[in-house]
Amino acid sequence: MKNLIITLIITACTAISFAQEKTVALEEVEVTGVNYKYLDALGDGFVAKPVKILEQKVANFDLTSIDGYEDEENEYFVYFKIPVGKILAVYDKDGEIMRTSEKFKDIRLPLAVSNAIVEKYPGWSIEGDIYLVKYIKDEKISKTYKLFLQKNGEHKRVKTDDNGNFL
Numbered sequence: 001m002k003n004l005i006i007t008l009i010i011t012a013c014t015a016i017s018f019a020q021e022k023t024v025a026l027e028e029v030e031v032t033g034v035n036y037k038y039l040d041a042l043g044d045g046f047v048a049k050p051v052k053i054l055e056q057k058v059a060n061f062d063l064t065s066i067d068g069y070e071d072e073e074n075e076y077f078v079y080f081k082i083p084v085g086k087i088l089a090v091y092d093k094d095g096e097i098m099r100t101s102e103k104f105k106d107i108r109l110p111l112a113v114s115n116a117i118v119e120k121y122p123g124w125s126i127e128g129d130i131y132l133v134k135y136i137k138d139e140k141i142s143k144t145y146k147l148f149l150q151k152n153g154e155h156k157r158v159k160t161d162d163n164g165n166f167l
Contacts, residue, residue: 035059038097041141042133045162048107050084051131055102058087063095085131102133113145116164124151 033039039059047055058080063069066078071093080087085104092098106128117126127148134142143162149155159167 033059034095035097037137038100038135041135043141046110046112047162048084048104048131050082051102051104051107054080054082054085054087058089058097058100061089061091061095063091063093096137097135098137100133100135102131102135104131105129107131109145109147110162110164112164113147113160113162114164116160116166117147117149117158120166121149121151121156121158124149124156127155 035058039055042055058078061078061080063076063078066076069076073093075098076091076093078089078091080089084107085102087100087102089100090098109126109129114126117124127150129148130146132142132144132146144167145160145162147158147160149158161167
């Protein structure tokens with residue numbers, strides 16, 4: 001019986017010593033985002049995947065990588081293009097986005113926009129759409145959907161914002 005108790009005590013002490021957590025020191029990392037204001041202005045709302053990917057490329061673009069970069073210039077105009085759209089971005093000499101003009105055609109619509117069309121125009125189908133974004137640093141961003149509707153040979157053009165409010 002004594003041997004059993006001594007064995008249990010030794011086993012318990014050994015288990016406790018192995019259960020000690022080791023602390024690991026991690027290096028401090030500084031995260032900087034020159035164009036966080038642009039990404040914040042775009043918001044986390046629904047937007048089609050190709051649009052989001054291109055906007056991320058615009059935000060992460062390294063201005064110093066382009067031919068002809070000189071620190072003395074005040075503005076740099078950079079044009080980004082994919083099959084469904086394009087973005088013209090204006091950067092300052094530090095690589096910060098000053099303004100953008102964005103245009104995308106026939107992309108997937110946000111649910112709020114689709115629902116607004118179905119409610120206001122029952123029986124109409126969407127033939128096409130154009131998504132426009134205007135960003136100017138330190139100003140309110142403008143997001144507009146131009147929709148082309150069709151029903152029985154009749155055509156309409158309507159505009160909404162990204163929340164489905166008609167303009």
